[in-house]
Amino acid sequence: MNQPVSLSIKYTVEDIIRVALFTRNQNFVYRYDAILVGLVIFLASAAVVLFMASDLREIRIPSLIVVGAIPAILVGGSVYLLHGFFHPWRIRQRLEKYFDLYPIFADTLEIEISDEGIRSTGKLSSSFVSWPAFVKIVESKTDLIFYTTSAPNILLPKSAFATDQEFLSIWDFAAEIVGLKSCQTASES
Numbered sequence: 138m139n140q141p142v143s144l145s146i147k148y149t150v151e152d153i154i155r156v157a158l159f160t161r162n163q164n165f166v167y168r169y170d171a172i173l174v175g176l177v178i179f180l181a182s183a184a185v186v187l188f189m190a191s192d193l194r195e196i197r198i199p200s201l202i203v204v205g206a207i208p209a210i211l212v213g214g215s216v217y218l219l220h221g222f223f224h225p226w227r228i229r230q231r232l233e234k235y236f237d238l239y240p241i242f243a244d245t246l247e248i249e250i251s252d253e254g255i256r257s258t259g260k261l262s263s264s265f266v267s268w269p270a271f272v273k274i275v276e277s278k279t280d281l282i283f284y285t286t287s288a289p290n291i292l293l294p295k296s297a298f299a300t301d302q303e304f305l306s307i308w309d310f311a312a313e314i315v316g317l318k319s320c321q322t323a324s325e326s
Contacts, residue, residue, distance in 0.1 A: 141251035142307055144297045148242070150232045152280075156292050157228055159277050170220055175213025179205040248293065250307055255283065255291055266291065268314045276308060276322045283311075 161167045183205040190196050236242045244259035254267035266285060273284040281304070283291035298304040312320040 141249050142298075142303060144248040144250070144293065145245060146248055146294065146297050147245040148292070150229060150236055152292060152294060153232055154225060154228050156277075156280060156282060156289055158225060159280070159282070160289055163275075167220065171213045171217035174216045175209040178212045179209035182208050248297075250310075257291070268311075271311075271315045274311050274315055274320045276320075281308065281311075 166173065183201055186201055186204050187196065232242075241259075241261045244261050246257050246259045246262075249256045249258075254265055254270070256265045257263065266283070270285050271283050271290075272286065275282045275284070279295055281293040281295065282289045283293070293307075295304055298307070308320075
């Protein structure tokens with residue numbers, strides 16, 4: 138990298154929520170939790186019906202499917218609503234409280250990306266992470282997310298870069314330094 142790249146970022150509640158939900162949805166169990174729960178409930182309901190039946194010849198497959206599907210849809214739908222709507226709402230409530238109570242959340246950070254690593258400096262905080270500390274870098278549709286553990290450590294919204302070319306040069310540089318196997322472009326579905 139010839140010249141360090143400097144960014145000025147004031148994170149918002151939406152930035153943090155977006156990354157929290159993106160990170161959660163990268164986990165298979167969280168991504169498909171409603172389907173998995175519904176499937177388990179369906180199989181359990183069908184097993185109960187089969188167990189309670191006095192004569193297996195009396196059981197009709199369509200009836201068995203309906204008896205298993207109703208609780209599966211109800212419970213799976215509840216999990217979907219809980220994780221799809223309640224969980225993001227609850228995260229937003231907490232973050233809005235933190236942004237109001239703690240001045241560090243409202244701090245504007247000056248980020249410098251250089252050959253040595255990423256330096257973040259604000260009025261209330263300062264940090265430096267060298268490139269070898271990063272274990273993974275993920276590009277989402279809206280952000281560049283740097284990991285030093287299994288949790289996100291540094292978030293760089295794409296909107297903070299002056300141009301797409303500046304973003305691409307940082308992405309290419311990070312991919313080269315950290316290693317292409319640790320860098321990935323992820324879908325957000």
